[in-house]
Amino acid sequence: MTTTAAAPQLPVDVRRFAFRQGPGKGHLGEQNLVDDGAPTTSALPPRWARSDSGRPLPLGTHELLAGLPYPAPGRAAATPDPLGHLLVTAFGLQRREPSHRYADHRSVASGRAKFPVHAFLAQGPSVRYLDVYRHALVDLAPPGGAPAPAAAEGASVLLAARYSDLPAAYGRMRYAVTEVELGVNLRSLCVAADLFGVPARLDLDGRSTAAAEAVVRSAGPGTWSAPLAVRLDLPDGPAASTALPGPSLDGPDRRDPLLETADESVRDAVAVSAQRHGLPQTLSVPAHGLPAAGPEAAAGSPATGPDWARVLWDRSAGRAPDQLYGFAMRPAAVGEDTLADLLAWATQPPPDRLLARVAARVRLSVAVQRVGGLAPGVHRFEAGGLTLHRRQPRIMAELQPGFAQQPSPNTDSGMRHAALVWVHSVDVDALLDEFGPAALGLLQLHLGWSVHGLCLGAAAHRLVARPARSFVEYHLQPLLGLGRKETPVFMTVCGTSRFTEPMLDLRT
Ligand SMILES: Cc1cc2nc3c(=O)[nH]c(=O)nc-3n(C[C@H](O)[C@H](O)[C@H](O)COP(=O)(O)O)c2cc1C
Known part of the structure; x- marks a missing residue:
């Protein structure tokens, strides 16, 4: 085991930080009332991820999934775009519930459905942002030219959480919610990779984290957690960019100033999250999201159980x-x-x-x-x-x-x-x-x-x-x-x- 990067200095007492958003939150006045009307940057694409070109995602993912019995899927139907279907499976929109306080629901749960975890796809020189509402991987187009290139070979999905997507009243609790959601989205990605038979590996070491962070930063202003990098073993390189359908988003948004928000609690969260930069490089293991050993078709036989x-x-x-x-x-x-x-x-x-x-x-x-x-x-x-x-x-x-x-x-x-x-x-x-x-x-x-x-x-x-x-x-x-x-x-x-x-x- 070798250490690849030094952990950044920690300007906050991590035990006290954990206590303030855990058992101490009641005593220390950290549990504020949350006003759902307060503006956040939830669902706002990063500033340089609103371009008019990229790669549309494929249609028909749920139809493919309907052919996969739970729990053990067997072989996914052959598809020309396993990567696109995998991303839609892991992070895509599912349903709108008219009576729900937070109407739109995706494959993953999220605190107040703010979805602070964002996904980027880095393939060689190509970096794209997954925009579920545009149903597309959108080319990053920073003003200075190309975004930071991905360090790893092949394709990597980078997951990073943006603190301003959660209401500011969450305070330090934003740290725990966003880091847990990184774990939620990581599992969802690994389950989807299993369902489409795509080998995946998590690169948790400091060097991979730093490379992923450079990519995320090139998406524009924003206060982000340390990212996660998941390598996907895919035979094809990045698909060529095309013009994306629909109205252009390429321009400023009235919520952009909120992206710069960094109060004391966010600064603490960034500092604690950044401790992952100091993680050593270890031999990565295949990342399987489906349970290795579970009861066979617990919800019924493959013929009668859910898909x-x-x-x-x-x-x-x-x-x-x-x-x-x-x-x-x-x-x-x-x-x-x-x-x-x-x-x-x-x-x-x-x-x-x-x-x-x-x-x-x-x-x-x-x-x-x-x-x-x-x-x-x-x-x-x-x-x-x-x-x-x-x-x-x-x-x-x-x-x-x-x-x-x-x-x-x-x-x-x-x-x-x-x-x-x-x-x-x-x-x-x-x-x-x-x-x-x-x-x-x-x-x-x-x-x-x-x-x-x-x-x-x-x-x-x-x-x-x-x-x-x-x-x-x-x-x-x-x-x-x-x-x-x-x-x-x-x-x-x-x-x-x-x-x-x-x-x-x-x-x-
Ligand atoms: C990390 C995390 C923390 C959450 N914390 C709470 C919570 O403290 N109280 C609560 O009622 N719901 C909590 N939720 C549930 C979300 O509010 C819920 O997922 C969201 O409203 C979306 O609904 P859906 O999961 O049915 O799609 C949490 C979800 C996640 C992923």
Whole structure:
């Protein structure tokens, strides 16, 4: 193992930073009310990624996915554009829900559906930005000429999160949400690569991160996280650029000044994220998003079970009518095969040796009610299986006050009816002692990786899965039987939705 780059100086105490957006947020006044009307840069393409040329994405991705049974897809139908279909599968638009507070939904969950993670495709001298609303890979056209060339051979998808896409009231919490979403999008990309049979590798070392950052910076002003670079093994080079259809976006936008926003909390987030620049180069491993070992066709035989088009369409963090916040659930029994399938998704190690070592320090607990013959209460994932830690018939009702958004005239919370509440927890101090300050970011990447797996598994079994970063740590800790130093760092609430409605199909 050789170190390729020095970690940049850290002008912020990473433990205090983690505490301020974790257990300390209530005490330290870091949990602000979020005004959904406050402007953000969400869905705004970077300044030099609005050109009129690029490469249109292919049509018919969901039709191809409809031919792939869940969970093991077999061979994807041969297509002339596996890369295009892969990107649409991983990041594309799915549906518009008229009653939803945040109407448009994609393959991935995102805090308040702000989608702060952006994808770039770098192939040799060609750098393009994935614009899901234009359904195109748009040529980067910086004013000084060509964008920074990609360092790696072949094709790399670069994922970077932009802090100004989230409401400023999130403060330091923007760090955790965006880094977790990098993990979510990484998993989504790796699942899509598996579905289309494209080998993928994550280059997490500092040198690859720096090269990717140069590319992202050439997209124009913006305050970004450290990027992730995922290499895709594709036979073809970049397709030639063509004129893109539709009205030109090539020009300034009234929200451009917000791209320059960098308050103190963003500066801290940038500094902590940049710790990934100091990661050593290790031998990369194949990045598989699908679980290596899971129950065979847990949701049915390949002939009767869901297909991948349906799984992505059904992936939902839950719904509520009349633009209420939150999610409505109803009590419903869940089979043990569902639990086993979700467990396989959640515990598939992330695709990097160091990341997997960090992941191994994180405890996964699941609170259950009405799940097969399992005792209601808290179970822990230990030695490859679940063990009952605390029998508690009223566990969900007890957990509910620990969710940040409580039932109120403008909010529904169905947590008390959830079948499964997954909680990731870790001793953050011990993790930082063992792996250094970059471990905080690695932790978030693992959380996103694991949680997106839960979201897909839940969708396959017609459950909704609400990822949540905003909860009361001190409320959850004793209910889950965690030690004083062990902090809950993410929560995913799974159950059966009480509300549904006709939806507008945004797939192409
Ligand atoms: C990293 C992350 C953090 C989130 N945190 C919360 C949260 O604290 N509370 C909540 O109610 N929803 C949370 N969500 C869920 C989003 O609000 C939800 O994904 C979004 O509204 C889009 O809906 P959809 O997932 O059904 O497409 C989070 C999602 C992600 C990916």
